[in-house]
Amino acid sequence: MSDGRPGESATHGGTTTFTPSGNSFLGDFWVNFVRWNRKAVRNPFVVVGSLVQPIIFLVLFTQVFGQVATGAIRSGGGAAISYETFLLPAIAMQVSLAAAAGSGIGLVNDMEEGMFEKVLVTPMSRTAVFLGKTAAELLRIVVQIVMILGLGVLLGAEIATGLAGAVGIVLMGIVFSLWYVAFTNIVAVLTQDQESTIIGANLLQFPLLFVSTAFLPLDVLPGWIQTVARFNPVTYGVDGARALMLGEDVMTVLEVTRFGGIWDTLVPAIAVLLALDLVLGGAMVYLLNRASSSSVQ
């Protein structure tokens, strides 16, 4: 604001000498990536808070149910593994869910704070804005899964496939998170209400986890849960992560034998999750576009 006359910087007739450096797509992406990372770090509840529940599950479940559950795992025909080892991949997916819930909550907060509109009125690419935010959230998922895997190993869990398997579990967590990222964003756009989004995004996690293969093998679950579990995305995420953890085919909801070994679990799990990611992601992009378009509704 040092030297007068910003008015001089605009001319008329379609041309302009007012040229704010013309942001690149990558530049816009980066600015938003940095903003959302900064907000995450700033807010200890986001990083640590969303880890508390999974950690409680990991520690208490293994302590309380460990004895009983180990028997269930074995009777289910599983290998001789500890409950810690069985549970850890499920907890990693729980972390992924909890962090993905933050995506829609972040969006609805932005809407309520007016930042959503404020960003829309800037010349930034809207795609870059959204990708920057999502990338920051995925980074958080990676960091948190790494933390929980570290804790699990300390508690006695064993990753049979070693470091490569751990990396695989992290990637599985990303593939698994996307549909829930999309889902919570959809809730945010549709309700445009902070409380509804928080309740919707957080409460759904628990029933989803319990009616899946997360805590016990499929065949020791009651019949109706077995049925629901087949249609529950959590089952596919958990089975995929568990296959990587144990280094063997663990999927029981689908019988696939074509690929051999853990790929009999990984291929169908990833296929199912990617399909779901695409469907929900498409719906989310459509709704976000509508929410940010200037056409009146």
Added chain:
Amino acid sequence: MTDDTPRTDGGGAAIEAQGVELTYADGTEAVKGIDLTVPEGEFFGFLGPNGAGKTTTIKTFATLLSPTGGSITVNGFDVYEEPRKIRETIGYMAQETSVDEELTARENIRFAAQAYGVPKRQRADRIDELLDLVDLADVADKEAGEFSGGMKKRLDAATALVHQPPLVFLDEPTTGLDPKARNRLWEYFERINERGTTLFLTTQYLEEADQLCERISVILDGEIVATGSPMELKRRVGGEILDVEIPAGDEARERAAEIAREGDVFDADADVARSEDGITVTAERAREHGTDLLVALRDAGITVTGFNIRAPTLDDVFLAITGEELDSEDRSADAATVTEPEVSAE
């Protein structure tokens, strides 16, 4: 209206709008055919009660809403064809304070600077200048969530100015602020206007429009019902205004109104109305005839406890144009800041 020459020598129009309409999908006609030209460098006021269409109009100018009819050019760019060019060349301060509460004041401004593509080498200086401009330099590294409402508003204003836009939209920027914070914001707006920035302000505070704006349009139910400088608009009310305070009840006030109307005191076209605590007479040369009215009232046995002659305010303009007062709640909140009605010498 082009006689109100802009302060810049550009001579162009910052906003050129013709027949702007906006009808929501549910059939609500928020804006019903607005024609508006705002020259570069002008401090323009858009005045109207809640729900009149102020925010909808400002959003169509700022490319947040696409008009359902009419044409709009902002800084020479068409809203349909080149919305991104418009976004690059305007600042927009929404009615609702918009700051990221988890970021510091400095980070908020930096984010805006990056979003608007302020070149990197200028960024740090620009951020410091803006922090100074809005008096937040000493809390620059505190998170905005800790700020008071007024501080957040000022921060919001700073982020709207970060790219030195030639045109800034301010949508009720001072609503909900205490008088001190409000006056402070007014100073900033005047300062940037003096530097040549065109300001488009919506407000429901008549005093705000009167003090800041060179030209005002009054919007009511989606239509512009009057445009002119505050002086012109006030002149339109005509004459002087006489407020008479009568403590006795309705009956006495009704009789007083009759005396003012029928007695031989004022010109025939005088307007007599009941006010909250007495009567109000609008008439030419009310000043000269005021004492006659007092005498007539005393003769009729009506006690008068207050008596005030003043020039019309924008309040009176608004009342005359729209037949209604601005939102009374807001008015009472505003009352503390309204300066005493002037009994100016001629």
